[in-house]
Amino acid sequence: MTSFDPRRVRADTPLFARVINDHPIAYLDSAASSVPPRAVIEAMSRHYERRHANVHRGVYQTANESTHDYEHAREAIARFVNAPAGANEIVFTKNATESFNLLAKSWGAANLKAGDVVLISEMEHHANIVPWFQLREALGIEVRFIPVGDDFRLDLSSIDELLAGVKLVSVTAMSNVLGTVTPLKELARVAHDHGALIAVDAAQSVGHSSTDVTDLDVDFFIFSAHKMLGPTGLGIFWTRQDLLAEMPPFLGGGGMIADVSTTGYVPAKGPARFEAGTPPIAEAAGLGAAVLYLEGLGMDNVHEHERRLTEDALTRLETEFDGRIQVIGPATTHERGGVISLDVKGVHAHDVAQVLDQYGVCVRPGHHCAKPLMKRFNLSATARASFGPYSLIADTDALLEALSDAVKLFG
Amino acid sequence: MxxxxxxxxxxxxxxxxxxxxxxxxxxxxxxxxxxxxxxCGDEIVVYLLVEDDKLVDIKLTGHGCSISQSSSSLMSAAVKGKHLGQVRDTITTFKQLMTVHESSLETTSNPEVVDVRALGELAALQGVVKFPVRIKCATLAWNTLSQALDEVDA
Structure with a gap:
């Protein structure tokens, strides 16, 4: 536990050498995309410089090495989330959004019919909303929402009523706007008691705390490589082997077949069935390196580090701005991650972010692809700061200094 | 910088x-x-009252950042009471102001293309072009006005 040092993570991460507008970069946008360490970038370079072969095809040495790297990443991810049947349950997609489309358009289309209910929540990312609306258009399913209370947490007081007729619960592990952490284990138990399956959008949690899908007892688990120090262009879809075996193919093409003739095709078994076309090979190599790197840091260390940063930032935002700045999210770090959405009275989020950029402070303004949630709290936009394993108190210092300036500028 | x-x-x-x-x-x-x-979620609603080819009145609602909101306010002051031809000319001039610099961000103005003085207070928005991602904030109201004028014509 004592070996974790965020300054070493920073030294391992080339981006932090950047100077923006004469200030060292204060990267506070890990919720949008985390910053890869050198080990990840080198793993990807190694693929192009030393391997560069397609996977699952050639018999020559570099092709074998490519395939090994790609499949090794699958094993690393299975280990990282504790998938009960290992790599056979891990499907690689383009991003978490594609993973949700795979869930809705393969499992959903095969298992849901008109009148069936998918229960999501008011604090979902559009990636876990729109595919269900599309399925509603196609099949006539009902999409129902778990409300978010004034305490910025899921209101589960009527969960038994909400679960009537529900075939699938699909919720975020952690809100990308509020930082609120969902009580997944409890929700999984209640969902299963009602005969429903449960899917989890873990994009915001996997890179920031330890994950155990076996212990959570969930059925689908979706996340993204670039939010866990890996590269963009690679999403992950996990489900139990028995469910995966029953899912019809999604995208068709090479790589996802067992056989093709002039009369038809036979889909492959296992994850390959859902991986049509040349996959993101260099990205998978990068993801494998990211998993090793995170394992080296220790996810409990990362979680505790970010918890402390969040606690410090919440306290200072509360005390240093005379109520001018409101945190849109839980006030303490209990069941809460390192995503801090800010509403600065009288200053629009885009203007806040613009002033912050002048200080090299990178935050994300906008609706964060969660418009139903923004509407719930009568907001059009927030400025969101979010932490990663490389974040330091100095980043919060820069944030607060820049926020003071923004408040001054707009009077 | x-x-x-x-x-x-x-x-x-x-x-x-x-x-x-x-x-x-x-x-x-x-x-x-x-x-x-x-x-970014910015929103604007433009109300136009046109009589005898003249923009007799203009009102605005909506929400957004300081650039989109001030641009819409400045626009309303600039076009209210003008003949539609003049309104269209102002739109054209303003949109030129917002585009001429995209290829040469170092220069702050290009007097050969845009007569900045003729724009009056609107010229205050010329600094926006140095922040390319904010140009769409400044032009939202103007595009909406343009669309409204097309409806008047239709």
């Missing part, structure tokens, strides 16, 4: 804090057109 002072000039902050011509007009006789910036 671009300075914030280029972007947030006093005129802009003044129009942001005290927007001109806020409100609605009865439709009909006025026409109402909405404009959205789906990426």
């Amino acid at each position: 671009s300075n914030l002072e280029d972007l947030y000039r006093e005129v802009i902050l003044d129009h942001y804090r005290s927007p001109r011509n806020r409100g609605e007009l009865a439709t009909p006789p006025a026409i109402r057109v909405e404009g959205f910036n789906p990426l």
Whole structure:
């Protein structure tokens, strides 16, 4: 536990050498995309410089090495989330959004019919909303929402009523706007008691705390490589082997077949069935390196580090701005991650972010692809700061200094 | 490096804090057109009352950042009471102001293309072009007005 040092993570991460507008970069946008360490970038370079072969095809040495790297990443991810049947349950997609489309358009289309209910929540990312609306258009399913209370947490007081007729619960592990952490284990138990399956959008949690899908007892688990120090262009879809075996193919093409003739095709078994076309090979190599790197840091260390940063930032935002700045999210770090959405009275989020950029402070303004949630709290936009394993108190210092300036500028 | 002072000039902050011509007009006789910036959620509603080829009145509602809101306020002050031909000319000039610099961001103005003095207070928005991602904020109201004029013609 004592070996974790965020300054070493920073030294391992080339981006932090950047100077923006004469200030060292204060990267506070890990919720949008985390910053890869050198080990990840080198793993990807190694693929192009030393391997560069397609996977699952050639018999020559570099092709074998490519395939090994790609499949090794699958094993690393299975280990990282504790998938009960290992790599056979891990499907690689383009991003978490594609993973949700795979869930809705393969499992959903095969298992849901008109009148069936998918229960999501008011604090979902559009990636876990729109595919269900599309399925509603196609099949006539009902999409129902778990409300978010004034305490910025899921209101589960009527969960038994909400679960009537529900075939699938699909919720975020952690809100990308509020930082609120969902009580997944409890929700999984209640969902299963009602005969429903449960899917989890873990994009915001996997890179920031330890994950155990076996212990959570969930059925689908979706996340993204670039939010866990890996590269963009690679999403992950996990489900139990028995469910995966029953899912019809999604995208068709090479790589996802067992056989093709002039009369038809036979889909492959296992994850390959859902991986049509040349996959993101260099990205998978990068993801494998990211998993090793995170394992080296220790996810409990990362979680505790970010918890402390969040606690410090919440306290200072509360005390240093005379109520001018409101945190849109839980006030303490209990069941809460390192995503801090800010509403600065009288200053629009885009203007806040613009002033912050002048200080090299990178935050994300906008609706964060969660418009139903923004509407719930009568907001059009927030400025969101979010932490990663490389974040330091100095980043919060820069944030607060820049926020003071923004408040001054707009009077 | 671009300075914030280029972007947030006093005129802009003044129009942001005290927007001109806020409100609605009865439709009909006025026409109402909405404009959205789906990426950032900015929203504007333009009400136009046109009589005898003249923009007799203009009102605005909506929400957004200081640039989109001040630009809409400045626009309303610039076009109210003008003949539609003049309104169109002002739109053209303003949109030139917002585009001429995209290929040469170092220069702050290009007097050969845009007569900045003719724009009056609107010239305060010329600093926006140094912040390319904010140009769409400044042009939202103008595109919406343009669309509204097309409806008048139709």
